[in-house]
Amino acid sequence: MQQLIRLPVMATLAGLLALLPGRPAAAGDRDRTPPAVAAAARAPGGVVGEAGPGAPGIPLRTLADKYHLNYEEEALSGRVRLTSGGPSLIAANGMSGVLVSGRYLALTERVRVRDGEYYVPASGLPAIEAALATASRPADAPIRHRPELGEGRDPLLRVVLDPGHGGGDPGTHGQRGQVEKEINLDVSRRVRALLVAEGITVLMTRESDRALAAQQRDNLRLRAEFANAQGAELYVSIHTNANRQRSLRGFEIYYPRDEYRRERVADAAKTTSIPPAVLGTTSAPPDAVKPVLWDALYDEYYRESRELADDVRAAMKRLPTNDRGTRAAGFYVLRWSHCPAILVEMEYVSNATGEAALARSEYRQEIARAIAAGILGFKRKFDARDRNNE
Numbered sequence: 001m002q003q004l005i006r007l008p009v010m011a012t013l014a015g016l017l018a019l020l021p022g023r024p025a026a027a028g029d030r031d032r033t034p035p036a037v038a039a040a041a042r043a044p045g046g047v048v049g050e051a052g053p054g055a056p057g058i059p060l061r062t063l064a065d066k067y068h069l070n071y072e073e074e075a076l077s078g079r080v081r082l083t084s085g086g087p088s089l090i091a092a093n094g095m096s097g098v099l100v101s102g103r104y105l106a107l108t109e110r111v112r113v114r115d116g117e118y119y120v121p122a123s124g125l126p127a128i129e130a131a132l133a134t135a136s137r138p139a140d141a142p143i144r145h146r147p148e149l150g151e152g153r154d155p156l157l158r159v160v161l162d163p164g165h166g167g168g169d170p171g172t173h174g175q176r177g178q179v180e181k182e183i184n185l186d187v188s189r190r191v192r193a194l195l196v197a198e199g200i201t202v203l204m205t206r207e208s209d210r211a212l213a214a215q216q217r218d219n220l221r222l223r224a225e226f227a228n229a230q231g232a233e234l235y236v237s238i239h240t241n242a243n244r245q246r247s248l249r250g251f252e253i254y255y256p257r258d259e260y261r262r263e264r265v266a267d268a269a270k271t272t273s274i275p276p277a278v279l280g281t282t283s284a285p286p287d288a289v290k291p292v293l294w295d296a297l298y299d300e301y302y303r304e305s306r307e308l309a310d311d312v313r314a315a316m317k318r319l320p321t322n323d324r325g326t327r328a329a330g331f332y333v334l335r336w337s338h339c340p341a342i343l344v345e346m347e348y349v350s351n352a353t354g355e356a357a358l359a360r361s362e363y364r365q366e367i368a369r370a371i372a373a374g375i376l377g378f379k380r381k382f383d384a385r386d387r388n389n390e
Contacts, residue, residue: 056112057119060091067132073118080118081299087132088299091118098124099296100131157379158201160232162223162333163188164239167211169219172242174355180240181209183358187346188238190368191375198376203230217332224336228272234308234375235341237333240358242350249351250322253313254343255305256334261298268294268338294338304340304382311381312344312374319370321347321354344371 060080064071069082069089082089090099093113097106098120105128109121120128163184165171171180185206192202205223206212212222227235241252256264269290309326317323334341346367348354357363 056114057109057121058125060089060118060120063089063120063128063132083299088303089128089132090296090299091120093118098128099299100128101300105131157233158203158231159195159234159236159375160203160205160227160230161188161192162205162227162235162237164237165211166206166209168214169211169216172240172349174242174349174358175352176355176359178240178349178355178358180242180349183240183346183349183364184238185209187364187368187371190365191236191238191371194368194372195375198372200375200379203232220332221336224333227333227341228336228338232337232339234378235333235337235339236312236371236375237331237341237343238371239343239345241345241348243348244350246350246352249348249354250324251313251316251319251347252324252345253309253316253326254329254331254334254345255309255326256302256341257328257330258302260330260335261295261302264335264338265291265294265298267336268298272338297338301338301340304378305334305342307381308340308374308378309342311378312342312371315373315377316344316367316370319366321357 060082061071063069064082067082067084067087069084069087072081072083073079074081079090079092087101088099089101091111093111095111098111099105105124107121107124109123111121112119163181165181165184167181169181171184173179185208188204192204195202203226205226211219212226213219223237224235241248306326313323313326329343331343334343347358349358
């Protein structure tokens with residue numbers, strides 16, 4: 001299965017060790033000045049920046065300015081991070097490559113720091129700029145034809161659907177007898193059928209009316225662990241909403257809060273193997289490298305989770321109910337799923353009109369079509385960007 005985020009060049013132990021934050025460059029590297037800096041710094045968008053005499057390359061601040069990225073230095077790790085709502089770049093002193101929007105780009109010379117300024121070698125600038133420009137492409141930019149099955153398209157996506165609650169945990173319920181756990185499972189099955197028809201591999205955390213564990217926290221933990229163990233490339237948890245304010249109606253979509261990044265990275269580095277499709281090799285990286293890689297992956301996971309939420313929201317807007325938007329949340333299953341993840345609250349069963357709609361098979365099928373359409377829309381955009389990066 002194709003991992004959504006691929007770091008394809010990291011095939012040797014030396015390359016992996018070069019990712020260690022703060023690893024110093026060799027003395028020869030520090031003294032060498034790349035030739036023809038000015039010529040290599042020129043790109044279709046104009047001159048990125050010409051380094052002064054004796055400068056070790058192109059300042060990363062210059063790239064940040066050109067692509068409107070936030071420039072953040074991490075003193076403890078010796079890294080610099082360029083981020084925005086779209087592309088991102090991570091580099092570290094002595095690193096023999098950079099991570100651009102989750103893709104590892106090998107460089108012929110190391111990233112260097114001089115007088116507190118981070119530099120990338122001019123020879124690597126064309127590839128870095130090409131990757132940044134591709135990641136900056138607007139979401140509504142033209143997308144190539146999506147091949148049908150049998151036309152040799154990219155390996156298919158692996159999605160884990162999580163019907164919320166189950167077994168002794170019914171979730172919420174409406175005044176007319178509609179029970180959340182039953183609605184969640186029925187709609188999840190419908191979404192699965194629609195995605196499988198598109199050739200996508202779909203796994204579900206539960207196939208029947210059962211809980212994964214007796215205790216709620218264990219139940220939630222096992223759902224996230226299931227997704228991680230199955231190598232999920234997307235995780236979508238499906239729920240039905242309720243509120244004491246019975247006038248509320250509509251759908252809401254949640255994505256993980258960025259504030260949980262540190263604990264997620266630490267957990268992933270200890271408990272989850274980085275897939276070979278990400279590394280470009282079957283060799284496991286050294287333990288010291290894993291946090292760096294997972295941190296880079298989570299840069300993409302957070303961005304893609306929000307993008308997936310937006311895509312599903314756009315599809316669900318066609319439903320005859322209220323659009324209550326997308327928002328960040330600290331739900332356990334979102335925090336601990338090691339992939340792009342969202343939680344969909346389909347409708348308020350506490351609302352009389354919402355409950356009546358959820359009781360109808362036709363409305364459940366409409367919801368399923370909308371969720372599936374959002375997932376497929378996300379996949380098409382990502383596949384197009386991924387092919388353009390190759």
